[in-house]
Amino acid sequence: MSIKLYPLVFEPILQDRIWGGTKLKTDLGKNIPTQTTGESWELSTVNNNVSVVKAGEYQGKPLTDLLEQYPAEILGDKVHAQFGTQFPLLFKFLDAREDLSIQVHPNDELAKQRHNSFGKTEMWYVMQADKGSRIIVGFKEKSSPQEYLDKLESKNLIDILNQEEAKKGDVYFLETGTIHAIGAGIVIAEIQQTSDITYRIYDWDRVDANGKGRELHVEQALDAMNYNTTDTKKEYTKDENKSNTVVDCPYFTTNFLPLNGYTDISKSGDSFTVYICTEGEYTLEANNETYAFKKGDTVLVPADLTAYSLTGTATLLEIYIS
Template identity: 75%
Template sequence: MELYPLIFEPILKDRIWGGTKLQSDLGKNIPTQTTGESWELSAVPGDVSVVSEGVYENKPLSELLEQFPQEILGQKVHEQFGTQFPLLFKFLDARDDLSIQVHPNDELAKQRHNSFGKTEMWYVMQADEGARIIVGFKQKSSPEEYVEHLNNKNLIEILNEVKVKKGDVFFLETGTIHAIGAGIVIAEIQQTSDITYRIYDWDRVDVQGKSRELHVEQALDAMNYDTTDTQKHYTKTENSTNVMVNCPYFTTSYFPLKGEANVNKNGSSFTVYICTEGEYTFEDNGKSYSFKKGDTILVPAALKDFSLKGEATLLEICIS
């Protein structure tokens, strides 16, 4: 395999709650004024990422994984997942509130949808004044209390609302009831899954006057009714990995780059870098590749020693 950092064509998704910040803030060529998501790196069936540059330009990720599973994924990840890419990376622009929703765990998702569950994390890239998210219950709840409030259209009264600012990090285990609020741009890292149980959609309708499908029954036994501590605090040491989230599915670190950093990996896992601020070059064996805010790159596991140069805020993700 020819080793270099792979960057992919964004897969852009129109959403009822989307806006234009993916273009204005991140330089994406959005097709509509309500573009809510940019899938940066995906192996979800029907939405498989395609390489945008270099010798593998126009190749789908799935094809590369069939050809070079160990070189890309790394020995440990390949042993665990075969030729499946286990994570999904997105940017989200919430002009309006997203629906209140929950994701099933691995067991339930496998049983009902033959899919992975959807453990995820959010990194807030931008937040308007007063913007908030919904994560979990204010106090321990129950299926009965939850259904009563849902039916009375006052579910929000028992949910935990948190004001957010740029740089905030939230880790959402499966079963956590949640919603991203209006006025927020988020980088999302999650398991490869598109299974969402939508519980409440603010009674809104689309241009045809139709409301979106709800999954109230399915959500009942997928939900965690306990309170959860979702916000993560982290250090910001320059030119090094500052772990924000470490879970069985992924490890995400904050990597503030200033000047030059030499990186050495052991080949057990691929590495992904999401650039949330600034610009930088990736240098390997005398070759240089330039990236900027809004770029997400996949570094094959077989590319173990490289350097990063520039001034940028990076999120570094691998499976440890």
């Protein structure tokens, strides 16, 4: 049986977090279950958090089942050759009502050895930021394991970390080992490797309703951390109706596509493409059918769908593996 090719949208997997809020509903129209919903996993094959198709021919089908059935058609020849039937990326929206913990993610080698997982290289696109909100990313100056432990113990870790004011449209690319935290008042679109491995270093001494703090991973973080300064903020062009490269790394390529009118897309079939709509509305036309999307929608275009057009007034992030 051949695959019916159409753009796939999935039911959001909503995650309650101690730092979460309500902007995923007010800003992005997600049907959140609590007043502290911190994350909407838009496209995931993480264990126990597998995305399910929202509409169309494959409505109700888990993405993992589709990948078993049509791996090359969805993932693309090149991606399938590299990853088999695994979907290599995870897409999320995050609403930080409070500061997230200061944390770090291990690289592929360490994550494989310790957790049998991919590492977690990630990218943030700031969709909304309250005035004065901040991103914590990297060290101010070259540090060391000893300085990090001393500052952590004296609760002065923030003193040696780089803090930047967050603004809508900012992009941060975080290679594994980069110490970081998303600050309060920010909504982010996150693109990352398929991994849920986080080493939490400092959680602002927060406790839950039972007076219990979240687990910390101070020792595990020691050899996962990059103690050098890092250049994480990405500048990029914003030419209309064109794919402007923002991040191009071995794990994913992300383009910024400001749509104002119409653009034709032609693909090779090597990789799937994902569109995240961060502003506005648009339609995708393929095989004489039209599909409508809006702000907050994340769409997976199967690799075998190689020709289609986009029409509308919208800000899109376009992601694939090159």
